[in-house]
Amino acid sequence: VSLEDLSAKVDAFAASAASGGQLACRRGCSACCEVELTVSPLEAERVDAALAALPVAALAAVRARVDDPPGRCVMLGPEGACAVYEARPLVCRSQGLALRYPAGTMRPDAVRAEAEDGSEVTWCPLNYRERPPAPSEVLDAERVDVLLALLTRRDRPHAPRRALREVVASHGRL
Ligand code: SF4
Numbered sequence: 744v745s746l747e748d749l750s751a752k753v754d755a756f757a758a759s760a761a762s763g764g765q766l767a768c769r770r771g772c773s774a775c776c777e778v779e780l781t782v783s784p785l786e787a788e789r790v791d792a793a794l795a796a797l798p799v800a801a802l803a804a805v806r807a808r809v810d811d812p813p814g815r816c817v818m819l820g821p822e823g824a825c826a827v828y829e830a831r832p833l834v835c836r837s838q839g840l841a842l843r844y845p846a847g848t849m850r851p852d853a854v855r856a857e858a859e860d861g862s863e864v865t866w867c868p869l870n871y872r873e874r875p876p877a878p879s880e881v882l883d884a885e886r887v888d889v890l891l892a893l894l895t896r897r898d899r900p901h902a903p904r905r906a907l908r909e910v911v912a913s914h915g916r917l
Pocket residue numbers: 775776777778780816817818819820824825826827828831832835
């Protein structure tokens with residue numbers, strides 16, 4: 744199993760959930776990107792490789808945002824598109840989906856429903872406006888987190904998490 748495998752599984756789940764017609768997620772809807780992310784070392788390496796593959800002007804545009812005020816992802820372009828979309832971290836791939844976490848581990852104001860097993864479910868308020876998500880549309884987010892942690896422990900046991908902004912700032916200089 745690799746980060747690419749795990750990403751593909753989350754992408755497939757997201758595609759299946761989208762087929763239910765209740766996800767408003769689209770290019771340009773970037774509320775989820777108004778954050779400063781830190782990512783696992785494997786994800787940071789993947790993003791770094793994606794930066795290396797960008798056209799010169801696109802990379803320059805990302806670099807120009809490194810010193811922007813905090814609170815917005817450095818990868819987010821002015822048109823609301825991610826500069827490294829194909830290599831975006833797992834947390835970005837699952838944003839907007841209905842996500843399940845063990846009871847008591849989520850901020851209480853984020854909990855929108857309770858699953859049959861007592862775990863708590865959250866989703867973006869722009870999604871599932873006509874009906875709540877079906878059980879098959881709820882991603883086991885804890886399982887994704889655990890799998891990523893296991894991959895990291897196996898492949899990069901001593902590497903720290905990295906801020907995406909720092910990945911950009913140090914790109915090509917490591
Ligand atoms: S990496 Fe891309 S998808 Fe993730 S928060 Fe940043 S701009 Fe958004």
